[in-house]
Amino acid sequence: EADIYQTPRYLVIGTGKKITLECSQTMGHDKMYWYQQDPGMELHLIHYSYGVNSTEKGDLSSESTVSRIRTEHFPLTLESARPSHTSQYLCASSDGGLRNTIYFGEGSWLTVV
Amino acid sequence: GQQVMQIPQYQHVQEGEDFTTYCNSSTTLSNIQWYKQRPGGHPVFLIQLVKSGEVKKQKRLTFQFGEAKKNSSLHITATQTTDVGTYFCFGSGGGADGLTFGKGTHLIIQP
Numbered sequence: 521e522a523d524i525y526q527t528p529r530y531l532v533i534g535t536g537k538k539i540t541l542e543c544s545q546t547m548g549h550d551k552m553y554w555y556q557q558d559p560g561m562e563l564h565l566i567h568y569s570y571g572v573n574s575t576e577k578g579d580l581s582s583e584s585t586v587s588r589i590r591t592e593h594f595p596l597t598l599e600s601a602r603p604s605h606t607s608q609y610l611c612a613s614s615d616g617g618l619r620n621t622i623y624f625g626e627g628s629w630l631t632v633v
Numbered sequence: 634g635q636q637v638m639q640i641p642q643y644q645h646v647q648e649g650e651d652f653t654t655y656c657n658s659s660t661t662l663s664n665i666q667w668y669k670q671r672p673g674g675h676p677v678f679l680i681q682l683v684k685s686g687e688v689k690k691q692k693r694l695t696f697q698f699g700e701a702k703k704n705s706s707l708h709i710t711a712t713q714t715t716d717v718g719t720y721f722c723f724g725s726g727g728g729a730d731g732l733t734f735g736k737g738t739h740l741i742i743q744p
Binding site: 553555560562563565568578579610619620621622623624625626627 | 664666668674675676677678681719721723725732733734735736737739
């Protein structure tokens with residue numbers, strides 16, 4: 521199994537609160553990703569990074585922000601949570617080589633009330 | 634980014650029946666990967682296909698990459714309840730941005 525970790529796994533917070541979802545990987549992968557997925561639905565790419573100090577927005581417009589100060593760490597922050605942010609957030613990484621297998625964390629389930 | 638199109642969106646089968654899901658791209662891909670996501674879980678890598686016409690097998694699962702490297706299929710023989718989940722394809726190269734998954738095929742098995 522892959523060495524990519526997400527915390528918290530489950531979180532219920534109030535509207536307007538600031539939240540940071542943590543993601544760390546110990547594989548030394550340069551590429552990291554955040555996907556948003558509602559139950560039973562497709563994976564939406566919201567942010568990605570190709571290395572330290574590199575971050576890009578994905579296809580799905582998101583009010584979240586990310587940072588990549590260290591290779592192993594790719595946190596996602598919501599400055600002011602809203603009920604529409606309720607979803608599962610999946611962090612992933614890949615080595616970007618020929619194989620480029622994507623390894624996912626177990627996900628963070630966020631509920632905004 | 635451009636993504637591969639995946640069909641069907643849902644597939645109901647009786648346990649023991651076969652199942653097939655298809656991915657199609659309008660442009661030639663460098664490679665295609667398949668992932669499985671169990672209900673409540675996260676996607677897990679199954680296999681990667683790189684060569685034109687490539688066929689790979691994993692027990693009851695057979696993966697194919699088309700000759701033109703624009704389409705791929707995943708076939709499960711004699712489905713079991715453990716096969717339940719969503720199967721995603723992921724294309725890289727050509728028009729695929731190597732970032733976007735197909736919409737997935739949900740496999741529902743009726744005992």
